[in-house]
Amino acid sequence: MYKKKIKVNPVDQALQILIYLIIIALCLIILLPCLNVVALAFNDGADAARGGVWFWPRQFTMDNFKEVFKDGSITTAYIITIARTVIGTFLSLMVTTLAAYALKQEDLPGRKVITMLITFTMLFGGGMIPTYIQYKNLHLLNSFWVYVVPSLVSVTYLLMVRTFFEGIPDSLEESAKLDGCGFFQTYIKIMLPLSKPVIAVVGLYTAVNHWNDWFAGAFYVNDTKLWPVQTVLQQMLTKAMNSQQEVTSVAQALAHNTVSVTSDSLKMAAVVVTTVPILCVYPFVQKYFAQGAMIGAVKG
Incomplete structure (x- = not known):
């Protein structure tokens, strides 16, 4: 034709x-x-x-x-970096998605107040010295968990995931509840499978942040065996330049x-x-x- x-x-x-x-x-x-x-x-x-x-x-x-x-220190640092990236990303995704799903519930008591307080932390921070004192009181200094616990939740990612959850039709949740699913069953069987795109994005951003972070190791950890690879290389470059x-x-x-x-x-x-x-x-x-x-x- x-x-x-x-x-x-x-x-x-x-x-x-x-x-x-x-x-x-x-x-x-x-x-x-x-x-x-x-x-x-x-x-x-x-x-x-x-x-x-x-x-x-x-x-x-x-x-x-x-x-x-x-000197071999980079190998140990790689182990620390990989461990903090894997553990930190997994725990961060778990806490962030659970918190986002909870904030999505319109019947959550004090939902607006909680959202306002969370958003407030995006605009104001305590500064380095209060943060250091807080980590000391929580016994996080010179610990592997100083890399994981403070970064469990990012407000930006939390609001991003909550916005994604709000775009999922409520009828799917209602159907799950009619079938006998509770809060966690609906979260695991309905919300997470439908949220793979936003979880992949947030997971990637979180993993990159963990991988690239050198600040926490340089300021909150004195034990060189707990330094991540970025901190080790930063110290190595400083010595080389001097x-x-x-x-x-x-x-x-x-x-x-x-x-x-x-x-x-x-x-x-x-x-x-x-x-x-x-x-x-x-x-x-x-x-x-x-x-x-x-x-x-x-x-x-």
């Missing part, structure tokens, strides 16, 4: 090409710096100090990564040919070491990510 070709308006066609070019440019702006970081991480530090290393290592080496893993063997110019790089690791190359290796593992999580939640983010944002 003869098919008529749809005539495309030249203006629309030009606009579409422009949009594609803008998207490609934005992708390059994001991708090229990442390639540069990887190239510097695998390049000899003294050679990189001369400049000219862009998207491919000029003198390939693994010395930067050997320096990162040299080292007298620091290569800061081309002249120094030429004068210190034996120095293959600099603070800049160590930084790039640290970025790769800390970023790649959490990036591996994204493909598993990608199918839920866009939908969950949009639902939680638009209906809020």
Whole structure:
């Protein structure tokens, strides 16, 4: 059969090409710096100090990564980081979804007051010193749980999940109650299965926050065996930058040919070491990510 070709308006066609070019440019702006970081991480530090290393290592080496893993503390730190990320994300999702489902109930006594008090904490905080004193009174200092307990609930994520729950038809809950389901059975069998998109988004954000956090380890934990990987690398980079063997110019790089690791190359290796593992999580939640983010944002 003869098919008529749809005539495309030249203006629309030009606009579409422009949009594609803008998207490609934005992708390059994001991708090229990442390639540069990887190239510097695998390049000899003294050679990189001369400049000219862009998207491919000029003198390939693994010395930067050997320096990162040299003393073995990074391995223990990885265990702490993985443990806090897994445990913290799971407990946070459990507490957040339970609290959101409770706040969704219109017959909850003092629902508006509780919501107002929770929202109030988004605008005002006690500050670092009162927080430190509170953690001390709760015996959280120098403890693994200082990474988990204070971050169990994020008000932003709580309101986001509650908004998602409110979009689920009440008829489903009523049907579950008629079938004899109680509060927890309805929560587990009805609300959670229907909330996979928003749970995936909140879980990903929470996991990234746990993985990237270095502040709690640096200020609330003195035991180096309990430091997460971000804190260990932060301390490592601080020492490297204060080292007298620091290569800061081309002249120094030429004068210190034996120095293959600099603070800049160590930084790039640290970025790769800390970023790649959490990036591996994204493909598993990608199918839920866009939908969950949009639902939680638009209906809020």
